[in-house]
Amino acid sequence: MFLYEKKLQYPVRIKTPNPKLASVIISQYGGPDGELGASLRYLSQRFSMPYPELKALLTDIGTEELGHLEMVGAIVHQLTRKLTDEQIKTAGFDTYFVDRTTGVYPTAASGFPYSAASMAVKGDVLADLTEDLAAEQKARVTYDNILRLSDDPDVNDVIRFLREREVVHFQRFGDGKRTRGSEKELLTKPGGRLTRPPGFVSVRPSATKTPYRAARSGSAPPCPHCSRPA
Amino acid sequence: MYPKSDKPVEDMEAMPCGDACGTMPSCAPLAVPYVPFQQMGAKKYDHSEALENGTLFPGLNLPFHLKAKAANVPMTPLAELQALEFVLVELGLYLDTHQDDAQAMELYRQYATLEKEGRARYEAAYGPITQSATAQSKNWAWLKDPWPWNYQEGGDK
Numbered sequence: 001m002f003l004y005e006k007k008l009q010y011p012v013r014i015k016t017p018n019p020k021l022a023s024v025i026i027s028q029y030g031g032p033d034g035e036l037g038a039s040l041r042y043l044s045q046r047f048s049m050p051y052p053e054l055k056a057l058l059t060d061i062g063t064e065e066l067g068h069l070e071m072v073g074a075i076v077h078q079l080t081r082k083l084t085d086e087q088i089k090t091a092g093f094d095t096y097f098v099d100r101t102t103g104v105y106p107t108a109a110s111g112f113p114y115s116a117a118s119m120a121v122k123g124d125v126l127a128d129l130t131e132d133l134a135a136e137q138k139a140r141v142t143y144d145n146i147l148r149l150s151d152d153p154d155v156n157d158v159i160r161f162l163r164e165r166e167v168v169h170f171q172r173f174g175d176g177k178r179t180r181g182s183e184k185e186l187l188t189k190p191g192g193r194l195t196r197p198p199g200f201v202s203v204r205p206s207a208t209k210t211p212y213r214a215a216r217s218g219s220a221p222p223c224p225h226c227s228r229p230a
Numbered sequence: 231m232y233p234k235s236d237k238p239v240e241d242m243e244a245m246p247c248g249d250a251c252g253t254m255p256s257c258a259p260l261a262v263p264y265v266p267f268q269q270m271g272a273k274k275y276d277h278s279e280a281l282e283n284g285t286l287f288p289g290l291n292l293p294f295h296l297k298a299k300a301a302n303v304p305m306t307p308l309a310e311l312q313a314l315e316f317v318l319v320e321l322g323l324y325l326d327t328h329q330d331d332a333q334a335m336e337l338y339r340q341y342a343t344l345e346k347e348g349r350a351r352y353e354a355a356y357g358p359i360t361q362s363a364t365a366q367s368k369n370w371a372w373l374k375d376p377w378p379w380n381y382q383e384g385g386d387k
């Protein structure tokens with residue numbers, strides 16, 4: 001279960017409202033590589049993950065992403081406080097304002113509402129972890145782009161923090177994949193409720209008359225790192 | 231080319247690679263993605279530097295080149311607590327994949343104690359952070375402003 005902590009993970013204190021900037025940062029709230037999708041992806045992938053360290057990693061990173069969702073929401077909220085009549089007409093923010101006023105709504109900056117189609121849960125260790133590695137990179141690039149667009153130091157401090165978390169999470173998903181021996185288990189042991197291997201196994205060259213047959217027969221031991229036939 | 235270590239978990243004292251590098255197996259199955267495994271014994275920031283940089287590990291601190299300067303977070307009582315808890319979050323993720331790193335486990339214990347003390351101090355002064363901690367208040371102080379997303383004139387406590 002989840003219990004709420006009445007504090008943010010990192011301080012958010014934006015002195016200067018800036019609705020135009022809010023209209024791009026909202027993408028990390030509900031956009032294709034945003035924090036909502038990140039937390040749903042990891043917290044959903046947990047259920048079919050067969051190994052304890054990966055269950056833990058998805059739970060812990062998915063939970064942290066919920067905290068990041070709250071931080072991005074806080075940035076958008078603070079950037080759009082006490083707006084003047086002139087400010088709500090700011091190009092870029094006016095189209096958001098007409099639909100949501102200054103409510104914080106999970107949407108991409110381009111206007112598309114949050115869609116679970118932007119993330120995946122495949123129920124396979126290798127496929128899901130590879131998805132997660134890509135997801136962290138895509139979120140990192142979105143934060144790069146926000147830093148390109150923003151000159152507000154109060155905003156940039158928070159965005160830099162969130163961006164660095166993507167780098168660390170990428171590393172952890174990579175480490176997580178490596179904790180299973182040298183992929184021996186990932187590749188050859190049953191995953192979750194499947195009765196067959198979750199990944200794939202190498203296919204030996206056909207035992208018929210291929211020219212490889214003679215060279216391969218009898219001699220080389222299996223690769224010690226992956227137990228695939230040498 | 232790559233360090234020989236195929237068993238980073240056992241090689242904790244060795245640190246065969248630099249602090250910003252990790253180990254790779256000398257051979258590895260084809261068609262599987264690889265990220266270098268972070269070595270045990272990597273350098274660590276203190277808690278306030280960790281919060282400012284977004285990571286506990288200098289070797290993983292890879293900022294965006296156009297705006298790379300770390301934040302300078304004023305260490306208010308709240309930020310102090312956030313920094314202590316951040317170390318627990320960061321070390322927790324690390325230990326998920328490096329459960330045999332006894333040194334990191336010991337650091338986790340130390341920071342858990344510091345965080346518990348810091349939290350008690352903060353809640354005594356500024357009110358409950360969790361609903362259950364409201365039991366220590368005279369009244370239902372859970373409702374008390376500010377909520378975390380509100381802008382605080384004059385700065386956070």
